[in-house]
Structure formats: structure tokens, C-alpha cells
Amino acid sequence: MPAMRESVLVGLRVLDLADERASFCSKLLADIGAEVIKIEKPDGNASRQRGPFYQNTPHPERSLSFWYNNTNKLGITLNLESDQGKKLFRRLVSRADVVVESFPPGYLKNLGLDYEALTEVNPRLILASVTDFGQSGPYCQYKSCNIVASALGGQMYVCGTPDTPPLNPYGEQSYYAASLFAAVGVLVALRQRNSSGK
Numbered sequence: 001m002p003a004m005r006e007s008v009l010v011g012l013r014v015l016d017l018a019d020e021r022a023s024f025c026s027k028l029l030a031d032i033g034a035e036v037i038k039i040e041k042p043d044g045n046a047s048r049q050r051g052p053f054y055q056n057t058p059h060p061e062r063s064l065s066f067w068y069n070n071t072n073k074l075g076i077t078l079n080l081e082s083d084q085g086k087k088l089f090r091r092l093v094s095r096a097d098v099v100v101e102s103f104p105p106g107y108l109k110n111l112g113l114d115y116e117a118l119t120e121v122n123p124r125l126i127l128a129s130v131t132d133f134g135q136s137g138p139y140c141q142y143k144s145c146n147i148v149a150s151a152l153g154g155q156m157y158v159c160g161t162p163d164t165p166p167l168n169p170y171g172e173q174s175y176y177a178a179s180l181f182a183a184v185g186v187l188v189a190l191r192q193r194n195s196s197g198k
Contacts, residue, residue, distance in 0.1 A: 007033035024179035030072035
């Protein structure tokens, strides 16, 4: 593994605020060399409650899905809704290159931690936001889940045979696809930042 650390994103710092919808994004960035800091709320990320669990024992420290999506990451807890937590997060942002988040639209803005506020702290910051239906538009406040995203995104349409109903692919494939697209977006943004400085 030491040789793997000498890779494309060595020297870049990523702050991961994501749940299961985008944790794979920051895992991919960590796997290609970035230092990723997983930031969980004090009682832990909700994806710790998702199975399957090691030895079939449900527990926040035994979620195999959480383990997989968070390998190669450092971890801290931070209450973003407290003044002290916001202050500490801004300090982390000042030395970060990328933030990956999956909160509902408006959540970070209500905390004073949206892109505009964070780029005042760090103008070179890249923010990757993975939401159910985007930050704006007619569906932005709608809730979703893997099967809804898979159906509306067309993924289920191409699974199965022409004479059967659509099939949901195994696992949370729409989350992995969204994470992959977000990771590619981050890489493109990093390339653009290298040439523009912003």
C-alpha cells in the first residue's frame, strides 16, 4: 500500500460530510491519494446503522457498508450546528481542497456554511454536493432513496428482459453511480483550478 499513496491526489485534503449517497465519492479520492477526513456528527453518521453487519450483529461499529465506503479515511466528530463546531469546520476548510456533502438543499446555507460562505474562507475550495434531486429545480425538496433514483435515472429500465418489469440492480448502484460522477466532477474541477486558480 505505501506505493499506492504516491499517487495523483497526494497532498490534497478532502473533508467528507456525506452519508451513504456519496461516501463512495470520497473513498475513490482517498484511494488515489487524497487525505480524506470523514466528519461525523457526535452520535455518528446514519450510514453506520445500515447493514449488512459483521457477524450479523447490528452495531454502529460493525456496518460492513460503512467500513467499505470509509476505508483510507481519517475520522473526527463535529457538531456543525453548534457555534464551536462551525468555527472548527471553517478552520478545517481553510486548509482543505475539497468538501463532499450530501445534505438536503439549504441545510448548509442555514448554518452559514454554504459554498459562498466557505469560499470566503478558502477561495480555492471545491464543493461536491450529492443530493436527491439537485440544489434547485422543481424536485429539489423531494426525498429519494436508491430505488427511486434507480427508477427515475433509467437504471432499472435497462435491467432485466423486455418481457419482464424493470429490475432493481443489486446493492445501491445509483448511489455508487452518483458518487462516481461526483468524483469525476471533483477531478475535473481540480484540473480547472490548477489552470485558473479558482
